[in-house]
Amino acid sequence: MENPDEIIYIKRILNGETNLYSLFLERYSRTIHSLIVRIIPSKEEAEELTQDTFLKAFRKLDTFKGDCSFSTWLFRIAYNTAISATRKKKIIFPLIDDTMLENASEELMDTVFDEDDNEHRLQQLEEAITKLNVEEKTLITLYYTDGKPVAEIAEMLQQTSDNIKIKLFRIRKKIYVLMTK
Amino acid sequence: MNQDKAIIKALKSMEGPTLSDDFSSGMMNRIYLVAAKKKRRMYIGTLCLISTVSLGMISMAVYLLRDYLSDKLTFHLPSLASLVESVSRYGFGFYIAFLTFILIALDYYFRSAWQKHKNENLGHSNL
Numbered sequence: 001m002e003n004p005d006e007i008i009y010i011k012r013i014l015n016g017e018t019n020l021y022s023l024f025l026e027r028y029s030r031t032i033h034s035l036i037v038r039i040i041p042s043k044e045e046a047e048e049l050t051q052d053t054f055l056k057a058f059r060k061l062d063t064f065k066g067d068c069s070f071s072t073w074l075f076r077i078a079y080n081t082a083i084s085a086t087r088k089k090k091i092i093f094p095l096i097d098d099t100m101l102e103n104a105s106e107e108l109m110d111t112v113f114d115e116d117d118n119e120h121r122l123q124q125l126e127e128a129i130t131k132l133n134v135e136e137k138t139l140i141t142l143y144y145t146d147g148k149p150v151a152e153i154a155e156m157l158q159q160t161s162d163n164i165k166i167k168l169f170r171i172r173k174k175i176y177v178l179m180t181k
Numbered sequence: 182m183n184q185d186k187a188i189i190k191a192l193k194s195m196e197g198p199t200l201s202d203d204f205s206s207g208m209m210n211r212i213y214l215v216a217a218k219k220k221r222r223m224y225i226g227t228l229c230l231i232s233t234v235s236l237g238m239i240s241m242a243v244y245l246l247r248d249y250l251s252d253k254l255t256f257h258l259p260s261l262a263s264l265v266e267s268v269s270r271y272g273f274g275f276y277i278a279f280l281t282f283i284l285i286a287l288d289y290y291f292r293s294a295w296q297k298h299k300n301e302n303l304g305h306s307n308l
Contacts, residue, residue: 011300014300018213018216021212025204025205025208025209029204029205029208030199030200033199041197043197046197046198050204051204051207051208054208055212055215058216121187122191122194125187125188125191126191129191129192140192144185145189145192145193172184172185172188175188
C-alpha cells in the first residue's frame with residue numbers, strides 16, 4: 001500500500017510546492033468522504049468534515065514520519081475527526097445483549113443470508129447497518145467497501161489485527177441479531 | 182460467505198451523498214490560504230527570534246562596555262588591565278557584532294542541515 005511517489009510529493013509540498021497537494025485531494029477525497037458520510041450522514045457536515053480532515057493533514061504534514069502509508073495516516077485523521085463530531089452530537093446507539101450475540105451461530109447466520117437477492121432482507125440489512133455504532137460502521141466500510149486489509153485497518157485504528165478480526169466477527173453477529181430482532 | 186456478499190451489496194446500495202463538483206478547487210483555495218498564513222507566521226517568528234537574540238547581544242555589549250569593562254575588570258583582573266585599556270570600545274563593539282554574525286550563520290547552517298536530515302529520513306523510511 002505504500003507509495004514512494006507520495007513521499008516525494010510530501011517533501012515537495014513541505015518545500016513550498018503547495019499546488020501538489022491537489023494530487024492527494026484527487027486521490028483520496030472520495031474515499032475519505034465515503035467513510036465520513038457513513039459516520040455522519042448529513043451531506044453538508046460530511047463535506048465540512050472532509051475539508052477539516054484535509055486541512056488538518058496539511059497543517060500537520062511535517063509531522064508525518066512515514067512509518068505508515070499516507071492513506072493510513074489520512075484515514076486515521078478522518079476517523080478521529082468524525083469521532084469528535086459524533087461526540088459533540090451525543091448520538092445514542094442501541095445496545096445488544098452479549099448473550100444474544102453468543103447465541104447467534106454462523107450456520108444460522110448463513111441460512112438467513114441464503115436468499116441474498118431478497119429485497120426485504122436487503123432492507124432489513126440496511127436498517128441493521130444504520131444501527132451500528134461509529135466504530136462498527138467504520139470497520140465494515142473500510143473492510144467491505146474500501147477493501148482494506150485487516151492489517152491496514154488495525155494500523156489506522158491503532159489496534160491489533162486479531163482485535164479487528166474479532167470485532168468484524170462480532171459485527172456480523174450483531175447485524176444478524178439486529179435483523180432478526 | 183453469504184453474509185459478506187449481502188453486506189457488500191447493502192453498503193453499495195446505501196451509498197450516501199457525493200462530494201460537490203467544486204470540492205477540490207474550493208479546498209485548494211483554503212489550502213493556499215493556510216500555506217500563506219503558515220509562511221507569514223514562520224517569517225514573523227524568525228524575525229522575532231533574530232531581533233530578540235540581537236537585542237540580547239547588544240544589551241550585553243552595552244552592559245559590558247558601560248558597567249563592567251570600565252572599572253570592574255581592572256579590579257578583578259589587574260594583570261589584564263593594560264591589555265583591555267588598549268582595546269578601544271569601538272573595537273569591542275565590532276568584536277561583539279562579529280560574534281553575533283557567526284552565531285546567526287551557525288544557526289542558519291544547523292537549521293538547514295537539520296531540515297535536510299529530516300527530509301532524508303522521511304524519504305528513506307518509506308522507500
